[in-house]
Amino acid sequence: MAEQAATRRDFLRAGGALAAGVLLAPGVFLLGPAAARPAGEPASSRQRWGLLVDTRRCADGCDACVSACREENGWGGRGRPETDPQWIRKVRVRDPRSGRSFSLPVMCQHCAHPPCVDVCPTGASMRRADGIVLVDRHRCIGCRYCMMACPYKARSLEHEAVEDPRPWAPRGKGTVESCTLCVHRVDAGREPACVEACRRTGNAALVFGDLADPASEIARSVRELGGEALRADLGLDPGVRYLGLNV
Numbered sequence: 001m002a003e004q005a006a007t008r009r010d011f012l013r014a015g016g017a018l019a020a021g022v023l024l025a026p027g028v029f030l031l032g033p034a035a036a037r038p039a040g041e042p043a044s045s046r047q048r049w050g051l052l053v054d055t056r057r058c059a060d061g062c063d064a065c066v067s068a069c070r071e072e073n074g075w076g077g078r079g080r081p082e083t084d085p086q087w088i089r090k091v092r093v094r095d096p097r098s099g100r101s102f103s104l105p106v107m108c109q110h111c112a113h114p115p116c117v118d119v120c121p122t123g124a125s126m127r128r129a130d131g132i133v134l135v136d137r138h139r140c141i142g143c144r145y146c147m148m149a150c151p152y153k154a155r156s157l158e159h160e161a162v163e164d165p166r167p168w169a170p171r172g173k174g175t176v177e178s179c180t181l182c183v184h185r186v187d188a189g190r191e192p193a194c195v196e197a198c199r200r201t202g203n204a205a206l207v208f209g210d211l212a213d214p215a216s217e218i219a220r221s222v223r224e225l226g227g228e229a230l231r232a233d234l235g236l237d238p239g240v241r242y243l244g245l246n247v
């Protein structure tokens, strides 16, 4: 019980960012100075964590980001695609105007105005001040309202008993889950597992960072190259943006 409480605290805590700008291991970076926060300090609205996906660099047939997320967070792998949770998936799309067909990763878009939070009757579905949208498994009753409200189909219900959850990613039967942006890593000053894995392939189609920091790589790229939201017409202001959707 004490361990469970500690895990939950770890999951929700916002502090603990380490010193910045350090290469931990090949392909494993600490974030820039904007991420460094004293331990115990709550998540701050000074940051808006986000992802930029360059669809032009995202290779057909590659699912390194999906595999890395599954391994990092311990979901999937039962071979039952109808019911297995899926935190991130590769989706193939076709632009009817150009005829271009391409694939792109889709995960929780970490909306600034998330309908999944609005409809949750228990407060389990929540948005941190730094923009990361999470589910508190201890408060989730599995009603699935959030799954119905999410226009990106980003959430899954865990239908089966979870044998061996990762200590940093609490999961349980009968609760809903989705991409956490690897919040446990972000709070430690690291990048999400999908971003590291994508870079290791050489494609480097994913950039993680602070959209609110004008000097960050992600903010500069969005400013200079664009960065479209999926279904921008919905007005949810996602923290996940895409390049090359309309080329």
Ligand code: SF4
Binding pocket: 107, 108, 109, 110, 111, 114, 115, 116, 117, 133, 149, 150, 151, 152, 153, 154, 155, 178, 236
């Ligand atoms: S993508 Fe779906 S689950 Fe994620 S914040 Fe938006 S509405 Fe919620």
Ligand code: SF4
Binding pocket: 119, 120, 121, 122, 123, 124, 125, 135, 139, 140, 141, 142, 143, 144, 145, 146, 147, 175, 176
């Ligand atoms: S399934 Fe859980 S997180 Fe989703 S709306 Fe119901 S209680 Fe909230």
